[in-house]
Amino acid sequence: MKKNQISVLATAAFTLLFGMQSCKPKNAGNAVSADAAAKAYVAPGKYDSYYNFVSGGFSGQMAVYGLPSGRLLRVIPAFSVDPEKGYGYSEETKPMLNTSHGFVPWDDLHHPEMSQTNGEIDGRWVFGNANNTPRVVRIDLTTFRTAEIIELPNSAGNHSSPFITENTEYVVAGTRFSVPPDNVNGDVPINTYKQNFKGTLSFISVDKGDGKMEIAFQIQCPGVNFDLSHAGKGKSHGWFFFSCYNTEQANTLLEVNASQRDKDFIMAVNWKKAEEYLKAGKGRKQAVKYASNRYNEKTHTATSTIKTQVIVLDAKELKDICYMIPCPKSPHGCDVDPTGEYIVGSGKLAALIPVFSFDKIIKAIASKDYIGEYDGIPVIKYEAALYGEVKKPGLGPLHTEFDGKGNAYTSFFVSSEVVKWNIKDLKVLDRVPTYYSVGHICIPGGDSKKPSPKYLIAYNKITKDRYLPTGPELAQSAQLYDISGDKMQLILDFPTIGEPHYAQAVEAEIIRKNSVKFYKIEENENKYVSKGEGTTKVVREGNKVHIYMTAIRSHFSPDNIEGIKMGDEVYFHVTNLEQDWDVPHGFAVKGAVNSELLIMPGETQTLKWSPDRVGMFPIYCTDFCSALHQEMQGYVRVSPAGSSVPLTYSLGTNLPKETVKTK
Amino acid sequence: MKRFFLATIILVGIYSCGNQDGEPSSATVKSESTDNNSYDPNRGEGKFKTVDVSDKLNITMADKGLKIFSVKCSSCHKTTAEKLVGPGWTGVTKRYTAPWIMNFITNTDAMITKDPKAQAQLEICLVRMPNQNLSDDDARNLYEYMRKNDGVK
Numbered sequence: 001m002k003k004n005q006i007s008v009l010a011t012a013a014f015t016l017l018f019g020m021q022s023c024k025p026k027n028a029g030n031a032v033s034a035d036a037a038a039k040a041y042v043a044p045g046k047y048d049s050y051y052n053f054v055s056g057g058f059s060g061q062m063a064v065y066g067l068p069s070g071r072l073l074r075v076i077p078a079f080s081v082d083p084e085k086g087y088g089y090s091e092e093t094k095p096m097l098n099t100s101h102g103f104v105p106w107d108d109l110h111h112p113e114m115s116q117t118n119g120e121i122d123g124r125w126v127f128g129n130a131n132n133t134p135r136v137v138r139i140d141l142t143t144f145r146t147a148e149i150i151e152l153p154n155s156a157g158n159h160s161s162p163f164i165t166e167n168t169e170y171v172v173a174g175t176r177f178s179v180p181p182d183n184v185n186g187d188v189p190i191n192t193y194k195q196n197f198k199g200t201l202s203f204i205s206v207d208k209g210d211g212k213m214e215i216a217f218q219i220q221c222p223g224v225n226f227d228l229s230h231a232g233k234g235k236s237h238g239w240f241f242f243s244c245y246n247t248e249q250a251n252t253l254l255e256v257n258a259s260q261r262d263k264d265f266i267m268a269v270n271w272k273k274a275e276e277y278l279k280a281g282k283g284r285k286q287a288v289k290y291a292s293n294r295y296n297e298k299t300h301t302a303t304s305t306i307k308t309q310v311i312v313l314d315a316k317e318l319k320d321i322c323y324m325i326p327c328p329k330s331p332h333g334c335d336v337d338p339t340g341e342y343i344v345g346s347g348k349l350a351a352l353i354p355v356f357s358f359d360k361i362i363k364a365i366a367s368k369d370y371i372g373e374y375d376g377i378p379v380i381k382y383e384a385a386l387y388g389e390v391k392k393p394g395l396g397p398l399h400t401e402f403d404g405k406g407n408a409y410t411s412f413f414v415s416s417e418v419v420k421w422n423i424k425d426l427k428v429l430d431r432v433p434t435y436y437s438v439g440h441i442c443i444p445g446g447d448s449k450k451p452s453p454k455y456l457i458a459y460n461k462i463t464k465d466r467y468l469p470t471g472p473e474l475a476q477s478a479q480l481y482d483i484s485g486d487k488m489q490l491i492l493d494f495p496t497i498g499e500p501h502y503a504q505a506v507e508a509e510i511i512r513k514n515s516v517k518f519y520k521i522e523e524n525e526n527k528y529v530s531k532g533e534g535t536t537k538v539v540r541e542g543n544k545v546h547i548y549m550t551a552i553r554s555h556f557s558p559d560n561i562e563g564i565k566m567g568d569e570v571y572f573h574v575t576n577l578e579q580d581w582d583v584p585h586g587f588a589v590k591g592a593v594n595s596e597l598l599i600m601p602g603e604t605q606t607l608k609w610s611p612d613r614v615g616m617f618p619i620y621c622t623d624f625c626s627a628l629h630q631e632m633q634g635y636v637r638v639s640p641a642g643s644s645v646p647l648t649y650s651l652g653t654n655l656p657k658e659t660v661k662t663k
Numbered sequence: 664m665k666r667f668f669l670a671t672i673i674l675v676g677i678y679s680c681g682n683q684d685g686e687p688s689s690a691t692v693k694s695e696s697t698d699n700n701s702y703d704p705n706r707g708e709g710k711f712k713t714v715d716v717s718d719k720l721n722i723t724m725a726d727k728g729l730k731i732f733s734v735k736c737s738s739c740h741k742t743t744a745e746k747l748v749g750p751g752w753t754g755v756t757k758r759y760t761a762p763w764i765m766n767f768i769t770n771t772d773a774m775i776t777k778d779p780k781a782q783a784q785l786e787i788c789l790v791r792m793p794n795q796n797l798s799d800d801d802a803r804n805l806y807e808y809m810r811k812n813d814g815v816k
Binding site for chain 1: 733734735737738739747748789790791793794795796
């Protein structure tokens with residue numbers, strides 16, 4: 001081959017490679033400016049200024065990140081078991097995952113929503129939805145632990161949830177899948193969707209004092225898919241808005257069949273009116289079965305109660321609760337601006353964003369400006385409810401958050417970008433690319449009355465080439481934008497657990513000051529607590545053996561146990577006697593088929609263990625606790641069934657008697 | 664030498680633990696700027712300056728102290744002279760003043776960081792005494808129980 005031929009080929013190859021590079025959508029290099037690193041930098045030992053609560057998607061958990069660093073601070077187990085913390089494995093936490101279907105150890109958490117007072121984030125709780133087996137979780141933000149999980153009857157796929165009213169009066173749960181109600185025979189042909197399937201909205205009341213959740217009432221609606229929702233605020237307090245798709249009522253190939261109509265609906269729900277009907281006894285009692293699981297901070301123990309009744313209001317009969325507002329092409333996001341006047345519907349197949357006016361909706365209802373009924377629900381004329389449309393904003397609008405300064409920010413899945421627009425004049429002000437295919441976005445307080453608009457975080461569905469490859473499964477990601485100026489600026493990428501959907505963020509100060517450091521041992525009311533080593537013991541009750549054990553740096557008491565026999569059910573009730581911050585102890589026994597325990601200071605947790613063979617079983621502390629952590633261990637001797645080895649327990653007796661005496 | 668090295672690691676560890684209530688960095692600054700010359704090794708560091716102690720034992724207080732001892736102290740300390748995880752309690756009220764003991768059991772981290780006697784003890788025990796979050800009354804009652812243990816009637 002001639003020399004110049006080679007060079008031509010090389011040039012061609014180079015050009016080809018270079019060309020391929022430049023074909024890549026929106027190369028990252030030119031999207032990041034020089035001061036980005038400084039803006040996201042939080043020096044070692046310094047705290048982040050915001051907490052970011054991000055859904056873990058199919059991991060079933062909720063992750064907590066610091067902003068602007070993107071550092072992962074904690075994964076809070078919610079709907080899925082977590083062997084790292086013993087959640088769902090310890091006897092105390094198992095009831096949290098009980099449902100009417102039995103123990104369900106996983107789910108798909110999509111939307112965190114923080115509790116509010118007067119429309120502002122109050123930092124008390126964060127709620128999350130289970131998208132598979134319909135449930136709502138309440139996480140206590142003093143402990144960052146799951147405090148309660150409630151199951152939802154008459155529902156399937158709790159997607160339109162857990163959005164809240166401005167004083168956390170209610171958490172709502174709109175069913176994604178319409179299904180036959182729980183009290184009728186669901187064994188019907190699938191193609192009888194139109195006759196037999198119903199869509200249910202649950203209004204869960206939240207106790208102002210302790211946060212306890214109850215299903216106050218449900219509203220039975222036509223069979224459609226409820227997608228997302230947000231409560232009215234300020235002037236629209238008392239109303240809730242739900243996006244609906246599949247108003248075609250298709251039961252197969254929804255990708256095509258649920259995309260036929262030019263417009264689906266945003267459903268406006270007058271929940272104050274629903275409350276009146278409830279008081280007037282217009283609801284009907286329906287037999288159902290659902291679990292209500294609560295964790296008691298004093299006993300460190302969860303209890304699961306199966307409840308058997310809900311009160312259902314019929315939207316078709318009680319005509320002035322629900323109203324349909326036409327909304328272009330399969331609306332997804334349904335977001336209310338900080339003033340409560342503007343409701344933004346994002347039709348995910350539409351090339352525009354409709355903005356509805358609350359005042360106009362009320363006026364249209366008063367003057368009955370309807371175009372007809374949808375399965376018994378009045379349908380308001382589109383133009384009568386519409387404030388205006390944002391024209392050609394991008395492709396595939398999904399979700400909108402607000403900055404409290406008159407601007408809205410909408411994510412575009414298909415065109416992979418975030419677009420900033422002005423609510424009043426509906427003009428596009430700025431757009432930035434995301435990498436890639438953004439779903440939800442979050443501004444701290446961005447769906448409340450009082451946003452804190454320093455940052456915007458985009459949660460992407462696809463990362464492709466953004467991180468070092470890790471086989472076929474890649475990290476999903478969040479991207480942080482500085483929105484304090486006129487132009488949005490990308491300053492950081494950070495990977496997330498599971499699939500990030502919605503998120504909430506709040507100034508750190510609101511949460512940080514209330515953080516619990518340890519549980520007071522004096523207040524521990526666990527049935528099996530040992531308050532001091534003097535109270536530790538091993539008690540046999542038939543084939544059940546209860547080991548009352550303590551942990552302190554760095555030993556267990558007792559740490560030698562003999563007389564366990566094959567066929568025994570052994571319960572290790574481990575109390576952590578420490579009374580200081582950041583001193584958990586772990587507990588593990590060889591061959592345990594469930595998990596380890598992680599016991600916070602002052603807490604008691606129980607591991608059930610059924611030995612599967614005769615022999616010697618070491619126990620040890622799994623959480624590095626002190627310079628002598630590696631010495632924190634012991635033995636459990638297992639003898640054959642019927643053995644005459646007596647049940648004994650001790651600490652320190654095998655050392656020479658001169659140095660340490662028998663306890 | 665090896666022991667000294669270990670103690671050094673542990674002491675360095677104290678710094679990294681930081682202040683629990685504030686920004687970790689400010690805690691480091693605080694401990695560095697404290698004037699060590701003003702440290703009173705007989706009193707220790709903490710909220711107790713003088714403690715009102717009678718010649719006679721207050722039995723009620725000593726009994727309350729015993730209850731606290733059972734829950735929060737007995738895992739590591741014996742009431743005899745024997746060392747368990749920490750030193751035995753026999754004679755403790757004779758080796759240290761009342762304010763020193765009460766400061767040490769309520770302000771444990773700070774004292775282990777700078778008190779020469781506490782540091783010497785750490786070299787022997789190698790486990791940092793945990794802060795068991797005692798109230799002022801708890802500390803006083805425990806001190807009374809220590810006195811009872813040392814033979815005060």
